[in-house]
Amino acid sequence: MIKIQKEDFNSEVEINKIKKLHSNVGAVSSFIGYVRDENNNKAVRSINLEVYQEMAHKQFEKIINEANLKWKLEDSLIIHRYGKLEVNSKIVLVACFSKHRKESFESCNFIMDYLKKDAPFWKNEFYGDKNEWLSNSN
Amino acid sequence: MIKIQKEDFNSEVEINKIKKLHSNVGAVSSFIGYVRDENNNKAVRSINLEVYQEMAHKQFEKIINEANLKWKLEDSLIIHRYGKLEVNSKIVLVACFSKHRKESFESCNFIMDYLKKDAPFWKNEFYGDKNEWLSNSN
């Protein structure tokens, strides 16, 4: 399941929606990314997250396909927000559903790596009255 | 934060409670373990999870201390249920809170490894009218 949205999400609800389809799932590993109050030693107020929607969808599908080739997953979920996000807001949720722990852990980490490298999102960080475009270090 | 309880939990609520104390946290990695409908090729109906409470608390504290020695964590959470749990019920939630992703991922995996090996819980699995005590393979 892939969602690219402005709105916040409830990770319990989103994970349950998928989990209840799979009684053979014993392991859900997930990652939530948040807007931090500080970056590169500057106090962050908020970010504006721009997205190239059609491409983000395509890239997420590709990432999930790759993960499914590498691990035996029962299901997976990516929710990525865009737009104006205040400090402490959730940015992203990745959750991987598998029978056993190893698969869900490794695939969740893999999806996050890939997402940071290839997903077409751009963060514009606001500090006081200044702002700056970021790029991921890896 | 360590909780050993019979009741179910809401992972969104539990994670938010801790996250809101730390505006410098950008990364929360978590693992949820569930009762699966099948184990060792047998159809599972429910489990009864026995715990040695005082020792479980002590062991969880030790695990969290170890994780804090190895990684820079802002906070961490272990919720482990006990008692009768039906298929699809949550058993455990481990969540690790850090500035950046790597620390939260690695420490969450580490805590789960340690917990599976040392936490004094015992699963009694019920299949039809039979039941069987389990032990973790690793």
Add this chain to the structure above:
Amino acid sequence: MKIKYFAWIKDITNLEEEEINLDKVKNLEGLKIYITEKYPDLKKYMKKKVLRFAINQEYIVKNTNLSDEDEIAIFPPVSGG
């Protein structure tokens, strides 16, 4: 073909997207030359290889022929997640 710009590239082009006539641009290398002439401030980023290109939502590194229905995107390194 349609060209889309993202993040701070938009501050240089002053627009989010535009149509470019295929007569002027046959392939990706031709497009690079065309836009650096049209937007000289892009030149230094082109040289530093900071710009990313996608054709129809797929990353493109090598030179590729372009057709009239293609959607091209030009953007800086990503920062999602």
Add this chain to the structure above:
Amino acid sequence: MKIKYFAWIKDITNLEEEEINLDKVKNLEGLKIYITEKYPDLKKYMKKKVLRFAINQEYIVKNTNLSDEDEIAIFPPVSGG
């Protein structure tokens, strides 16, 4: 001292905990001998080293002296998580 039993060990001892007199048992090795005499069905598990011991909620492997206030736990391999 107090001895606590968990999981299927309880099915062998038929109780969850009991008080043992310190005169009979001075240390962990003494306790092992004492309980296998009291509960012969535990012997094969003791031999296979399936049993785990904790003193005051800490795992113990080596022989250790026991005191009257100690809480000893005897249990099979764990299966939490």
